[in-house]
Amino acid sequence: MTALAETTETSTEAGAVPSFDVTLRIRRFDPDTGAEPRWEEFTVTAHGTDRVLDAMHKVKWEVDGSLTFRRSCAHGICGSDAMRINGRNRLACKTLLKDLDPSKPIVIEPIKGLPVIKDLVVDMEPFFASYREVMPFLITNGNAPTKERLQSPEDRARYDDTTKCILCAACTSSCPVFWTDGQYFGPAAIVNAHRFIFDSRDEGAAQRLEVLNDKEGVWRCRTTFNCSEACPRGIEVTKAIQEVKRAMITRAF
Amino acid sequence: MQTHQYDVVIVGAGGAGMRAALESSTRARTAVISKLYPTRSHTGAAQGGMCAALANVEEDNWEWHTFDTVKGGDYLVDQDAAEVMAKEAIDAVLDLEKMGLPFNRTPEGRIDQRRFGGHTRNHGEAAVRRSCYAADRTGHMILQTLYQQCVKQDVEFYNEFYVLDVILTHDLTAGEVPAGEEVAVAGVVAYDLATGEIHVFRAKSVVFATGGAGKIYKTTSNAHTLTGDGMALALRRGIPLEDMEFFQFHPTGLAGLGILLSEAARGEGAILRNSEGERFMERYAPTIKDLAPRDMVARAMANEVREGRGCGPNKDYVLLDLTHLEPAHIDAKLPDITEFARTYLGVEPYTEPVPVYPTAHYAMGGIPTTIDAEVLRSNTDVVRGLFAAGEVACVSVHGSNRLGTNSLLDINVFGKRAGIAAARYAETAPWHEMPDDAATPTVEYIERLRDHATGERIADIRRDLQETMDRNAQVFRTADSLTEALADIAALKKRYRDASVQDKGRRFNTDLMEGVELGFLLDLAEVVVVGALAREESRGGHFREDFPSRDDEKFMQHTMAYLRPGAGGEGTVELDYKPVIVTRYQPMERKY
Ligand SMILES: Cc1cc2nc3c(=O)[nH]c(=O)nc-3n(C[C@H](O)[C@H](O)[C@H](O)COP(=O)(O)OP(=O)(O)OC[C@H]3O[C@@H](n4cnc5c(N)ncnc54)[C@H](O)[C@@H]3O)c2cc1C
Numbered sequence: 011m012t013a014l015a016e017t018t019e020t021s022t023e024a025g026a027v028p029s030f031d032v033t034l035r036i037r038r039f040d041p042d043t044g045a046e047p048r049w050e051e052f053t054v055t056a057h058g059t060d061r062v063l064d065a066m067h068k069v070k071w072e073v074d075g076s077l078t079f080r081r082s083c084a085h086g087i088c089g090s091d092a093m094r095i096n097g098r099n100r101l102a103c104k105t106l107l108k109d110l111d112p113s114k115p116i117v118i119e120p121i122k123g124l125p126v127i128k129d130l131v132v133d134m135e136p137f138f139a140s141y142r143e144v145m146p147f148l149i150t151n152g153n154a155p156t157k158e159r160l161q162s163p164e165d166r167a168r169y170d171d172t173t174k175c176i177l178c179a180a181c182t183s184s185c186p187v188f189w190t191d192g193q194y195f196g197p198a199a200i201v202n203a204h205r206f207i208f209d210s211r212d213e214g215a216a217q218r219l220e221v222l223n224d225k226e227g228v229w230r231c232r233t234t235f236n237c238s239e240a241c242p243r244g245i246e247v248t249k250a251i252q253e254v255k256r257a258m259i260t261r262a263f
Numbered sequence: 264m265q266t267h268q269y270d271v272v273i274v275g276a277g278g279a280g281m282r283a284a285l286e287s288s289t290r291a292r293t294a295v296i297s298k299l300y301p302t303r304s305h306t307g308a309a310q311g312g313m314c315a316a317l318a319n320v321e322e323d324n325w326e327w328h329t330f331d332t333v334k335g336g337d338y339l340v341d342q343d344a345a346e347v348m349a350k351e352a353i354d355a356v357l358d359l360e361k362m363g364l365p366f367n368r369t370p371e372g373r374i375d376q377r378r379f380g381g382h383t384r385n386h387g388e389a390a391v392r393r394s395c396y397a398a399d400r401t402g403h404m405i406l407q408t409l410y411q412q413c414v415k416q417d418v419e420f421y422n423e424f425y426v427l428d429v430i431l432t433h434d435l436t437a438g439e440v441p442a443g444e445e446v447a448v449a450g451v452v453a454y455d456l457a458t459g460e461i462h463v464f465r466a467k468s469v470v471f472a473t474g475g476a477g478k479i480y481k482t483t484s485n486a487h488t489l490t491g492d493g494m495a496l497a498l499r500r501g502i503p504l505e506d507m508e509f510f511q512f513h514p515t516g517l518a519g520l521g522i523l524l525s526e527a528a529r530g531e532g533a534i535l536r537n538s539e540g541e542r543f544m545e546r547y548a549p550t551i552k553d554l555a556p557r558d559m560v561a562r563a564m565a566n567e568v569r570e571g572r573g574c575g576p577n578k579d580y581v582l583l584d585l586t587h588l589e590p591a592h593i594d595a596k597l598p599d600i601t602e603f604a605r606t607y608l609g610v611e612p613y614t615e616p617v618p619v620y621p622t623a624h625y626a627m628g629g630i631p632t633t634i635d636a637e638v639l640r641s642n643t644d645v646v647r648g649l650f651a652a653g654e655v656a657c658v659s660v661h662g663s664n665r666l667g668t669n670s671l672l673d674i675n676v677f678g679k680r681a682g683i684a685a686a687r688y689a690e691t692a693p694w695h696e697m698p699d700d701a702a703t704p705t706v707e708y709i710e711r712l713r714d715h716a717t718g719e720r721i722a723d724i725r726r727d728l729q730e731t732m733d734r735n736a737q738v739f740r741t742a743d744s745l746t747e748a749l750a751d752i753a754a755l756k757k758r759y760r761d762a763s764v765q766d767k768g769r770r771f772n773t774d775l776m777e778g779v780e781l782g783f784l785l786d787l788a789e790v791v792v793v794g795a796l797a798r799e800e801s802r803g804g805h806f807r808e809d810f811p812s813r814d815d816e817k818f819m820q821h822t823m824a825y826l827r828p829g830a831g832g833e834g835t836v837e838l839d840y841k842p843v844i845v846t847r848y849q850p851m852e853r854k855y
């Protein structure tokens with residue numbers, strides 16, 4: 011189908027944004043080379059609807075194959091490519107270049123607070139360890155019905171927002187408390203606890219609140235709202251944390 | 264090099280792999296090896312739903328679902344397998360609900376259901392509400408829920424490990440196994456991305472759950488990482504691949520990008536229009552119109568464009584119109600996909616129709632298996648201890664065209680079956696010898712790729728492959744276009760042999776892994792094209808302009824493609840065929 015092959019070249023005209031050059035200023039680090047972390051700049055030509063990820067692929071595929079980052083789905087659903095872009099945590103695949111002022115270099119760094127493995131790749135294990143601690147699974151006691159458990163649309167709506175989490179760590183690694191204290195569970199773990207605490211089918215809220223009442227738990231949150239701003243899924247993270255705090259006091263959920 | 268030993272090794276941590284792991288890890292010592300963190304798997308991208316004849320909102324039953332699956336697959340479906348899937352669908356959905364999956368609910372609190380392409384009441388009378396869903400992120404919820412359960416069960420994962428070889432007791436590539444001898448699996452060889460180290464896993468059972476291969480095409484809804492690894496590894500070890508010429512092109516990819524807009528949009532009432540504003544599907548499928556099966560809608564769209572009724576400056580796409588739907592309804596049922604249109608095309612679906620064009624979406628073919636997920640090495644014999652489930656496998660429940668929502672179902676039903684079967688087999692099976700040099704071919708392969716001082720870039724070869732596949736082996740195919748693709752692939756394979764990667768390091772070398780993945784894509788593209796060239800008929804997702812009708816006499820059979828050693832070190836693809844299992848339904852013309 012020739013029609014299709016051409017689409018890719020021309021569809022950018024739909025948004026009427028012409029091609030332009032962008033410079034990426036990328037934080038590079040490979041401990042195996044013994045070199046210190048450094049900044050490197052690359053200039054590539056981008057099209058109107060290109061995302062930061064497209065520009066990074068251009069660098070990797072046409073200029074320097076050793077530039078290293080994670081990515082998979084390329085449309086904001088797998089959570090692989092959270093990074094710090096112009097000082098803000100975002101997904102590279104969901105950030106359009108034209109929204110970033112391409113006349114200035116776009117500064118790209120790994121997310122903060124997690125050990126850097128290479129270039130933009132960080133060790134996610136501490137992040138997942140906190141996630142696992144809040145018991146992020148449905149806890150029920152006793153008999154399951156033969157058919158589905160009933161849940162009203164209203165009860166289902168109660169925790170809808172926090173089911174959207176893709177575990178990208180954009181929120182947690184934007185949190186100043188997490189930067190200074192890596193032991194703090196961080197917003198993502200609390201969001202995932204919220205997802206179950208407010209699920210009418212779940213019976214593990216008391217256990218989870220106990221975990222979160224820990225000195226590294228929800229009380230460390232200083233409500234700076236960085237996390238809500240960083241969330242690429244639009245989850246109201248701070249609100250979820252507030253709701254968990256309230257539940258801790260009132261024991262109503 | 265490190266070595267490990269497990270009863271069961273599962274390769275892949277998407278929906279199929281994790282569903283298998285939940286079963287097998289309670290019964291046998293199990294490891295899951297995945298090149299991605301589990302929650303990064305592409306199951307998470309699935310949007311629309313998972314079908315089961317729960318009959319929560321209207322009359323329905325598994326027999327109707329079986330029929331729709333068989334007819335949707337244009338009668339290339341193995342009907343016994345489709346029946347198993349449709350029957351077990353109901354428990355598969357209920358299992359997920361009990362694990363905590365947040366399905367959308369009816370006012371009574373039951374699991375809600377909606378319409379989806381090709382799913383009908385009473386053998387085609389009208390569209391039926393069969394798809395269970397969680398907004399338009401059903402796959403995300405399935406992936407999260409299964410991962411949550413894996414955390415609960417403390418399943419052991421090896422994340423960011425690439426499986427690069429599967430070790431069998433016999434060399435199958437020559438096609439001969441001495442009579443009376445059983446072929447079995449001995450384990451797998453994996454590469455640890457973080458360190459570049461090789462790990463050999465000895466196992467009694469191995470389950471392949473590595474997903475699809477959409478990256479053989481340029482315009483695709485698939486992730487960058489969907490490179491058909493499991494299929495290619497099996498093929499290279501002499502295991503056949505079934506029905507690979509059947510690739511599904513989903514009608515509604517965002518024009519130019521391929522990002523998917525779920526069929527759920529049409530299930531909720533969206534309409535496809537051409538440049539004249541006409542609802543053109545009325546001409547192609549008068550009864551169910553926009554909800555006809557995907558192959559028909561994709562061809563209709565491509566045809567509208569070909570005949571000059573495309574939209575946009577280049578008349579190269581059609582429009583998906585949601586503007587007559589209530590914004591509140593869109594927000595409740597289709598929040599994510601409408602956001603994709605806004606983010607990536609700058610189009611506001613409340614008020615503007617969305618430019619769409621078919622996108623490579625789903626591999627109907629794959630590693631042939633029995634209904635217990637055992638891998639077949641011929642039309643009749645299995646490889647003992649080797650299993651496959653999910654998009655990597657071909658049971659075959661999708662035949663020549665998969666119905667929407669039947670894959671999330673497939674991964675759950677056959678993932679579960681694979682996990683149970685793998686653990687059961689391991690209970691009594693013997694250990695097989697893992698040769699000392701098991702890892703040698705893998706090590707040599709990656710060292711050659713890495714240590715080539717100079718050579719062509721991987722990305723250039725991959726781009727040329729994807730372009731020829733889009734141009735020559737997409738919605739419309741002819742002998743000429745396919746012959747051209749085949750010649751291109753042969754030339755690309757030569758170039759690949761001299762390619763090199765820039766990153767020479769050991770740590771997190773994604774450049775190197777992209778090189779390995781390209782090798783898989785090249786092998787699979789060849790199998791797709793060879794199968795397509797030989798299949799001189801049109802059926803489901805495979806449409807030959809030079810043979811526009813279905814030919815049941817010659818081709819109501821599954822293609823079985825084998826890679827045999829050929830001249831000059833390159834294998835050649837040889838084809839055989841396997842009968843379709845017909846139980847209840849005799850082939851009819853497919854009309855909607
Ligand atoms: C955008 C989109 C929307 C969809 N919507 C629907 C829908 O609404 N309903 C429906 O029924 N179907 C849908 N599908 C299809 C369905 O989602 C997929 O077919 C299904 O999720 C595949 O699941 P899987 O477990 O087989 O593979 P995946 O989820 O792709 O998982 C593959 C796993 O294998 C691992 N892997 C791959 N290679 C290797 C290797 N070499 N070594 C180690 N690990 C490896 C990966 O890390 C990953 O964990 C959709 C597909 C797409 C792309």
Ligand code: FES
Pocket residue numbers: 080081082083084085086087088089090091101102103104
């Ligand atoms: S690549 Fe998947 S979220 Fe960006």
